[in-house]
Amino acid sequence: MNGASNKGLVARGIAKSFAHKVLHEVGIEVAPGELLAITGPSGAGKTTLARILAGLERPDAGSVSLGGRDLAGVPPGQRRVALMFESYALYPHLTVRGNALSPLQAPGGRLDPVAANLRVDEVLELLEIKHLGERLPGALSGGQKQRVALARLLVQAPDLYMLDEPISHLDAKLRHKLRGEIRRRLSAQSAPTIWLTPDGMEALSVGDRVVVLDQGRVEQVGTPEEIWLKPASARVAKLLGDPPMNLIDGSLLREGDTLYFTRRAMRLALPPALAAAALGATSDALILGVRPEVIAFTATDAPGAVSAEIYSNEPFGKHVIVTLDLGALLVKAKTSMATASALGEGEDEGIGREIGITIPGEGLVLFDGATGRALSGN
């Protein structure tokens, strides 16, 4: 990143151990006005990293600066970080309005009462909780409490916004609406924003850039498009998509001038770019990444078809997830209702039926079977 990002948040070499090492020399940069989404499975170290950036936890090594100011030794209250934690941490004795107003009444955040109330009104309205203004947190649902915590964050004008799973307890419709609204609002601010979520697809939809953290290490940093199209490792691929990319273990077979990916009876001629990539593998062991959307159904005896047995057939509104048994390997295909219903009539929905599937050469990703890293040329 260029020097401009030094005005934002810069964390370098952050390490932390509890009983085991939780963060291994993690570095991130977030430019002013940029939204960096950090995603990773449960236990990846997201919250620990956030707590270190906020000054609530001391790192074993590494540095953090914000707006060019080194934060070593700066207590949490003086870091000018607006934090929203997953646990909400609402004041139980204050109403919804009181909670949302609280940062504007604190030393350093004090705002003229009329201006403060106007700002709070606007945010409560945005979050659809204005009508709950006089309620105490004890009389709110989980999703309502989460929006109060969000309101308390959004009224502030800090040097860094940090949101830990900010919309996880909202219903799908509200989550969809607020994801866009909050993103738009935060992007209009000059402060950098960090948005933590275990939901990889949420990270891709909100982040200007996305960091994938796994087992305390940065697996990949990139734009949502880069991470979606070119996952750096099988671990990253596993975290993204609904359902995620299928990862098929197999090996490389050379026959004449053609390179094949093979697994049992499955044999797939690799298109030139993937063939070139496959040659970079540390051994003949490969992992083929296939998005559920690209798998097509055909007759078992169609040229190039791989035979599979239908294991399950689950409708999800507009699309259907068909799970296929390729012989000691389950693979998921995402298809339309019409295609899925053609697979089998009646109560059994085709379950147990033998069919053919085809995997096109496009849109595939190859990973090194030994290291799990993506092979270049993808």
Ligand SMILES: Nc1ncnc2c1ncn2[C@@H]1O[C@H](COP(=O)(O)OP(=O)(O)OP(=O)(O)O)[C@@H](O)[C@H]1O
């Ligand atoms: N105070 C602590 N004492 C001991 N271990 C801790 C402490 N805080 C976190 N850990 C451990 O550090 C690891 C990372 O936890 P962390 O909460 O940072 O992960 P996370 O990515 O935020 O997970 P989640 O999505 O489940 O919140 C876990 O193994 C956790 O048990």
